[in-house]
Structures are given as structure tokens and as C-alpha cells.
Amino acid sequence: MIINCPICGPREAAEYSYIGDATRVRPEADNIDLNSWSDYVHQRQNPRGNHHEHWQHSGACRSILCVTRDTLSHAISGVKLVGPYSEDTK
Amino acid sequence: MSGFRLHNKGILINKDAPIQFSFDGKKMNGFKGDTLASALLANGQTLVGRSFKYHRPRGIYSAGPEEPNALVSLRQQGRHEPNTVATGIELYDGLIANSQNAWPSLNFDVMAAIQIFSPFLIAGFYYKTFMGTGQRFWHFCEHFIRRAAGMGKAGLEADPDRYEKANIFSDIVIIGGGCAGLIAARTAVQSGAKILLVDENPELGGASLEEEATIEGINTADWIAETINHLAKNNNVTLMRRTSVYGYFDDNILGAVERVSDHKIEPENNQPRQRHLKIFAKRVIIATGTIERPLVFAGNDLPGIMLANAALRYAHRYGVAVGKNVAIFTNNDDGYQTAIQLKKLGVNVTTIIDARTHTNFTLDGIKSITGHVVTSAKGSKYIKQIDIAPYDHSDHSIGDIQSLEVDSLLISGGYTPMINLTSQTGTPAIFNEEIQSFIPGPPNRAWQACGALIGAFELEECLNTAIEAAQNSQKLLGLKVSPVKPVTVSGANLKAIPFALTEIPCLQTSAKKFIDFQHDVTVNDLQIAHREGFRSVEHLKRYTTLGMAADQGKTSNMNALAIMAQLRGISIPEAGTTRFRAPYKPVALGTLAGRYIGNHFSPLRRTPMHDWHIEHGAEMIEAGLWHRPRVYKKSGETVTDAYIREAAAVRKTVGIVDVTSLGKIDVQGPDAAEFLNRIYANAFLKVDVGKARYGVMLREDGYMFDDGTSWRLSPTQFLMTTTTANAATVLSHMEQLLNIDWPSLKVHVSSISDQWAAMAVAGPDSRNVLQKIITDIVLSEEGCPFMAVRHGHIGQIPIILARLSFSGERAYEVYTGSHHGTAVWSAIIEAGQQFDISPYGTEALGTLRIEKGHISGPELDGRTTMGDVGFGRMASTKKSYIGSVLKQRPGLNDPDRLSMVGLISTDHKAIMAGSYMLDGDQNIGHVTSTTYSPVLKKYIALALIKQGDDRLGEDLCAVFPLEDEKNNVQVVDPHFYDKEGAQLYV
């Protein structure tokens, strides 16, 4: 599998580490409800088809990416930089 | 014992180059160009192995990678390789091969008696006998079963040869170097594209080597040679022989193995034995062709029974006749074509048994019996006789049986496309009625199949589909496509259109009809599975283990599907097929490992002071990838003597320990303090510049994650230390939080573990030592109080000094650039001479921290909470931090949880780490860390036990059943030494 890192270019999956589901949203800091935190930490969807996932280019630039991957075909339809330098944050 | 060499035949062998080899210790002769299989046949070796379950005699069944029977152990000592397929081994002088799964000998195998028990070895035997209450019975039987059922044994010696890895990038990769692959390459070469053609055989040409047709006006053999020559002249084409593509992975990455030296007695000229190739292909053309299909009748596994086109290959390529009295059993015209060619080559084909009622072929000197089937093959170690009978197509009944004497029976059941690679891509196979087999469905990725693989069996059609595939690939790559005239072929073999035959009836009901030869799966097994409700292809495959052997059922899958469909009364496409997985062919682990073995697999990390440690008698120990001094032994000392001496020296005067392996992370930015405050469970906002603070990190789920100190170097910079084990994990954890969850925090983190050398100087004299060599830091109690962090120099070398203590004594951590590590270390050692400074290793480090009740790796095992280790009150209640909510979960605050206590052995003997803690016969916890305490002169330990806090003073028992150890211990406060911390200020 090849992931196209926005910083480094297309690189093989072995250079990356899988982090996890990119769709879950961290509860606000002042949220002290056990259930919302438990859901955030433990509950995951296992969608068939397109899924948004966080990957880190840990063997190279270390940037964290949001990868849109089809869980059936492994086809990657999008890679976005996550974090302070991402398009979304700007 | 019927094979022999034909006169002046064999296009691939060189009769002027004789070769000696041995099989089961017997000296045999062959020629250069032979495969082990062809040479064995030429030497009359019909019997080559025993079968997996029943130890039935087996012979060579094919001439290619589909071979299910002829598995041998090749070579010896470190080069020994079990389960190699004799049909794929090129013969070399001095080759040593041995048969497998036979004891005491191939000819007389005791285990063959197992056939008597064969009713017990049917489908589902293991599940029925050993599941549930059978588990204990399995443990009893396992040894015997494993010995009886099996393949070759793996060698125990290290392989002296080298394996390599390479990456190849290509525009068009063509898999299969038969006529289709060759013409695809010839078509695409004009575009200038980078082309790679791979074939698993040593020679290109594939099945077409047996074609007697005329292509573009010249005969097939010359056409093949000319095309190869033409391709070899082009710089943009690479032809790779002896290279098997075993896997088709995501993004058009192919896995392949190049057998660089397997055809030699040992690798020459520093070549590797095998090379693993990762091929990155823009487009792939798959031209993997077909294999011939067996027919299923009683005793169809006897040695002397072989696929018809394999017999033709042995005669044509290697000049070997498989027998003297040969019959062919067919259900299609190809059986006749093969018979005619064999006859021409001098093989005595006497009879054709044709299941069809009619054929257009007329044969000279070969008796053709149409409308008949072979119902049974007979013989003990090889075939001697066949029973044939008229076959009624309407009700599948058979008529009167007559017998024929033969020494070979060739099977021609039609051709099965090798869809293994296309199936691996996830493309569903589609059933082609005409050829009664599956072909690749529409491509889901950048590949295209062509040739016989898609059912284009006739040579002209085969070649033209390949041209089309090449042109289409060029077009899709945006390359120029020159017009190519369709190829004309005359005199080619007719398309083999098989008459659908599943299992052939037989009067003798106990006779075994094999489908999967390698795993000994019979028609009976499929019937049982069907009766027991295993209907889906996937279930049936797993229940019977059909197609799950090393050959992936290359010869068995189609017949199995046909029989399953028949049992269910549905069509083959309705029954469906399973998806093939990589590897198409077994791949040696050594090839996958390549050069990543030994220290190249797991590299060593050495601290800058490594050489000093070795020179001064350090015995090293592995801590993750790091090598750290365990103890510095003096002559005559044991490890225990040494660490006791070292720890005592620290308490008495001063010691120095290398702590470079701790993780070090540079945290910078205006929000650095805010960030640390969110990831540590204790408060971090108000750490003054020039101060360090001990912090504990939790995971999101509330359990303890890591601990260490963070030093505030400036308002916007912290130097964070982590445990050795978690250095990388903590960094990723922080990067994730900063990028995913808190992108608005202005903080940047980088690993600086490799940039700094670190050492701790500990003991009552530590200040006196450092005072001698540090002039620019005031080391007085006011100038450098506990937890102070100072910049300074030792000589000219810049250092950071932090007054921290893991040992409980007055202590300083000295950090300096890695390149200065040894200089600073040596300067401290020299300054410490007058105080008897003692370097100490990880053992003494452990002793000192256990005496102080400080936690470390064994206590931070991922299951402990802050409350468990006595840090309950340290966690902030005023802020939100990682894990602050989920640590409130009831389970993490259960009064019955394990909590940390100290233990003292009342038996005065060492407590074993990992011991169970017993209260009477109740298991109430376990021992985490143990040592001998020089201060207490007692064996002590830390342990996690239920209601630990309430058990102080109790007498318990620590047991270690693995070594039958039992130790009476008393529960004490885990702070064995100087609980008030007075020593920090001595």
C-alpha cells in the first residue's frame, strides 16, 4: 500500500504507523461525563467502505495525516495533513 | 520402475554434460538441463514420497509448480530445505535429495499401516475428536499425530547463504514468459515503456514449447528464440527467469522471489541464494496460462499416474519416457493431440480411454476406446492395471468392467487457468462453461489478463489477446501505440474443450478417490462435510483442509468445486469459489528476512560511554535495544557481589551511573507549560525556570502510562525525560495530541534522546566530587537546592546539571552533548577518585530504587493506577488532564485492587520476581521487583497485593511454582530506607 504524504510524496505503508479512527471527537476538557469519555476511548465504528484514519509518517517527516481509505479495497482516495499546518486549521 | 531415457530427444538437456546426484542415498545420473523430477523419472524412480495423512505411496504427478506429490528435502546441513517441489528443482552435479514422511524407508513405510485407521482420519476428525472435552486427549495424542502427519523437517543449523531484497519500478510488468507474455513484451517495447517480463522457469516459452505450429511463417521454437533475441536487444526490457511472482498486493505492488543460485551447488561470486523483489508496477499484464486438470477415480493417486501434458514435457524437453506401456484417460481432444506427439517422440502409447462418445481424431497404432472411463487404478507401490467400463452419460452409471495392463496412466481432464494472482487482487473469478473452469473477472486494478489464462487456448487467439493487452496497457499509461497486425498461426493444437466429468463411479465403495493429493482429501471427505452441513465453499475448505496445503490446491480446486456443486445439486458458478491468497508458491522465511537477521534485525544502541564501560569490566545487559552496564565486576566477584558492593558505595560515598538510555524530549513553545499541565496528572503550570518536577502521565483510559522529570530551561522550553522503554511511545503520544486534539497549542516536540549523554552522580560525596570540577554553578544548598536545574561547564564542556535523586541519596544528573559524554564521565571519575567513586550498573540502580520504594518498569505494567502505587494524592483534582475522567471509573477505585507494598524475606533468601503472593491458599497478587538490600542486610521486594495498605506486618508466602520456590515474607511499608528523605540533604 502506498500513502502519498503531503510533505514527502508517495511512500510505502511500512514507513507509516497506524494511529486510529479519525472520526472520533475528543470530549471538551470540562466534560466530566464518564460515558462520553468511555465512548471516545473505547467505541469504534467498523465501516465497510470509506473510512477516515489517522496515520503518522513515523519513519520520515513524522507528520500526522488523515487518510481516507476504503476498507474493502484498501484504495486511498485522500490524504490530508492534520495539525497546526493543515489546510483546515488555517 | 518404468521410466527411461529416449534416444536423441530432449530439447533442454545437454547429453554431453552428465550429472551425478543422489536420491535417498542412491547415486543416480542425469544431464545438465534436467529437473530433479525428469532425472528421477529417467532413473526409473516412480515412487518419490509418502502422502501427508495416509502415508500412501506417491509419484511425480506433474511437470510444473502445481506438483502436489513430489516434495523432497533438498541439500544438507545449513542448506537443508524441506518440502521443495522436485518438478521445479534444476539438477546440478552433487545434488542431494531425500524423500519425506516415510519411515524407516520410502519403500517400506510403517506408517502406511495408518490406512487401516483411515475411517478415523476423515474430514473433521480433529474437530470431532479433540474439541471441548477432547482437549486433554489432544495433548496426549499430539506427539503421535504430528509425527505421523507431516511434511519434511526444518533444519536446525544456520543457513550459510545470503538473501537479498531489491525494489524494481516498471511501467509494464508481464507475468509469464510463454508465447503470450513474449508477444505482449514485443508489442509494448516500441512505446519505449520500461518493461519487466518475469517467468518462474529457467527457460522462456512456457507451454508453447510443445506447440508444433507455425507463427508468422516460422515454427514455434524458432519464433520463441527470435522473439527473446529481439527483446534482449532492447534496453527498456528486462527479462527475468527463475523468478516467481507470489503475491499481488495493494497499489500494484508485486512480491516476487528470484532464485539466483538455487540451480547451483552453492552460490558463486558473492551472489545471494535468493532475492526478494518488490515490484512497483504501473500496469501489469498477467499471462500465467493454465495447468492440466486431474480426473477423479478410485486409486487415482498411484505412482505411475500423471498429467498427460506433463508426460509430453518430460519426453519433449528432457527426453524421458514415463513408461513402456502407456494409456491415456481423457475427456477432451487434447488427450489425442498429446498421444500423437508422445508417439512421435517414441513413447509407447497403446490406448486412449475417452469418456466422450465421439471424437474426430483417428490414430495410427493407438487403440481409442470412446464412451469409457477408468473406474479404478490398481497396484501396490505403482500402477499395474486399470479397470475400464462403459459410461452412461444420462445416469452416470457404468457398465461391465474390463482390465488393462499398463505401467503408466496419463490424465487429461481439460485445462484450468491459473487465476491465483488475479484472484489475489480481489477480482471475483467468472465461470467459463466451454472450458469448464474459472477465468479472471473484469480487472479492479491496473492489470489485464490475456492468453490461455482468459480461456484463449488456441495459439492464434492466445497471441492476439496478448497484443491487445499490451496495446491497451500502453494506451492507459498515455504511451504511443503503434498499429500492430494481428498474428497468424497455422497448424496449432485445437482448443481442449472438456466434457464435464466429476467423480467417476466405482463398484468398490471403500476405494479412495483423491481430490487434494497433498492433503489427502478424498471424495468421501467432501461427502461427509456435505452431510454434516458444511455447504459453503469457505466452510467446506476449512473443514476438510482441501486446498490448504503448500500447493494451494492447484490441481484440486476445480474438481472439488465440481463435486461440491454436484452434491448440492447446483451449478459450479452457483457454488462459487474461494479467493486465493499470497503466496502463490511457498516463500522461504530467509528470503523474506533478507539481510535483516542477527544484529541487522535488532540493532544495538550504545551509549557514548560504552567503550569506557567495557574497558572497566562492565558486564552488559540488554534494555530494549540499549546495551547498558549491569555490574562492573571486580576479579572473583559474582553479579550479586558486585551490585551489593556498588549499591553500598553509593550509600556510603559516591557512585556514578550511565542513564543515557532514558528518553529525552525537547518541548518548546509559548504553550509548553500548558501542554505539560494537560498531559501530566500532577500540576505543571507553576514550575519555575531552573526547576525540575517529577510527573506521572496517564493513558486516556486512566491507567498509568509513564513517569519522569521535566526540567524548565526557559519560560518556553522544557526538557522532558521518559523511561527507557516508553521513549518512542511518549513522543508519538505527544505528537498526536498536538496535531489531532490541540492544534491551537503553540508547542513543538522533538526527540533529543540521541543528542544527549546522561549520567547520575549519587551519594553523600556527590557534591564534593562535582565541586572540584564545576566552577560556574554554586552547589550550595541555596545555590542548587533539591530539584534545581543549572547550566554550567566541566572544563570547557557545557553541561546541564539537575539535582534529582532516584537512589534516595544526594544526587545530581549531569547532561552533556553525546560527543562529550566520555570526557565528562572521565572527568567525574577522576575527580571522584579521592572519594572512592564507584561506577554502578542497572542492578545497583535497581537495588537503590527498590530500597526507596520508587516505581519503575515492573510496577508500571499498564495495569496499575496511581492509587495502586501510592500516588493517589499526587494526582491533581483541580485540572483536566489526560485520563482525569476515566481514572474515576469504579473499577479503577475498587478497594479490592492490588496495591504496592514492600516485602522482607523472613527465610533470608532471595525472593523471585514474578512470584505469586499467597494468603493461605488465596492468590492475592504478585512480586514485581526484588533485590538484596545492603542497607537492611535482607532480601527485599516490591509487590502488588490486594488490600496491601491494610496488610502491613502480615506474614504471607511468595511462591514460584516454575522452580518450586517458596519464600515466607513479611509485608512492610515499601519505603524501606530513609522514608523522610533526610539523605537527600546530607
Ligand SMILES: [Zn+2]
Ligand atoms: Zn512525510
